[in-house]
Amino acid sequence: MLICILKLKQAHEEIQQLTASKNTLTEVKGELERAKEKVKEPELTSATWSGSLAVGFEDIRTTMLEEYDDLLTRQLTDAIATIEAKITALQSNIKVI
Incomplete structure (x- = not known):
């Protein structure tokens, strides 16, 4: 019984940590999406x-x-998934427990 309780507690803690990481990565992805347009500035x-030099x-x-595209569409998306x-x-x- 005690082992089940410990496993449940550990699983809940892992879910909290993973959720926090997912939220952070989602925020970073949004920031990078907004910053991507700055690469084109000035026109x-x-x-x-x-x-x-211009070329x-x-x-x-x-x-x-x-x-940026690789980071946003592949790397961060894969990490979040x-x-x-x-x-x-x-x-x-x-x-199951």
Whole structure:
């Protein structure tokens, strides 16, 4: 009986920690989504800036946007989904105990 109570307590604590982590990652994801648009600032046109430095700078911006996309759509989304799956598994275990 005591072992079941300890397992339940541990599972609830893990769920709380995972939920807090999920919430933090979700907030970070939102902040990164908002910050992503800043990579495009200031807008550079041929009238404001041109030449090899401008092309190089635009290449850097493009790479940064690709990295943002990877971070937002793959890495953070996968991490949040993994946490959600672990929470679901723990909740299922609690029902069995």
